[in-house]
Amino acid sequence: MKKPIYKTFIVKRPCHALIDGITGSPELGKPDYENAVKQHDEYIKAIKSLGIEVEVLPSDERYPDSCFVEDPVIIIPGELAIITNPGAESRNGEKAEMLPTIQKFFPEEKIKYIKAPGYMDGGDVMPVGDTYYIGLSDRTNAEAIKQFEEFVKPLGKKVIAIPVTQFLHLKTGTTYIENGNLLVTGEFEQTPEFQQFNLIRVPKEEEYGVNVIYCNDNIIMPAGYPTVKKALESLPGYKKILEVDSSEYKKIDGGLTCLSVRF
Secondary structure, three states: OOOOOOOEEEEEOOOHHHHHOOOOOHHHOOOOHHHHHHHHHHHHHHHHOOOOEEEEEOOOOOOOOOOOOOOOEEEEOOOEEEEOOOOOHHHOOHHHHHHHHHHHHOOHHHEEEOOOOOOOOHHHEEEEOOEEEEEEOOOOOHHHHHHHHHHHHHHOOEEEEEEOOOOOOHHHHEEEOOOOEEEEOHHHHOOHHHOOOEEEEOOHHHHHHHOOEEEOOEEEEEOOOHHHHHHHHOOOOOOOEEEEOOHHHHOOOOOOHHHOEEO
16 A cells, blocks of 8 residues: 655644634643644644645634644645535634635645535544545534545545544544554444554543654654553654644644644
């Protein structure tokens, strides 16, 4: 299976309104804005250290969660960009703000749009080679998955829907790091479609650590998850494992993949 080669990441600076972002974990408290900015700086620094170009978009106070740029767009590298019609009402307008940036990289005929009643978040979309596993979640519905499949099937891509009941998004509980390796936690440890992979099982107490970024044989992971780090270090085929603190983003249901669009 051919591994993707990443050249560009798109990120968006966190806004002050971030402290009022959507959360399913109010017990963690509100994010500290200044610390969130510092963590975002370190995130960008880690990406650049891997030789990646980073397109940094300005913050937007109208959308508290808009630093999570992965959700309004999915890029099929070299083929298409799909504007997703995000599932949370307070976030739906983010797609229009992302469009001008996407138009810098893709001509209009290569940009597709998920239309209502379909809605989708990019956090539910996990590519593995030419297969796209898409979470059927509170943020992504069957109609959107059907539309997505219509866009990518002519490109030789396959789509498999995965029910998501315990997590916000599919990639909140599983990420693929190439080489046949799939990090899983919770319900995804038993998902039939995932049993073909080498499963790296993440214990519940470190489940936030399941969300990592693969980038050209390197891995960026959240800081503070020693069991996950040890498991990753035991795997052959990776050059570096970089830790980045994303604890402020955890408070509003965000992980490392959410904070960038990668292609």
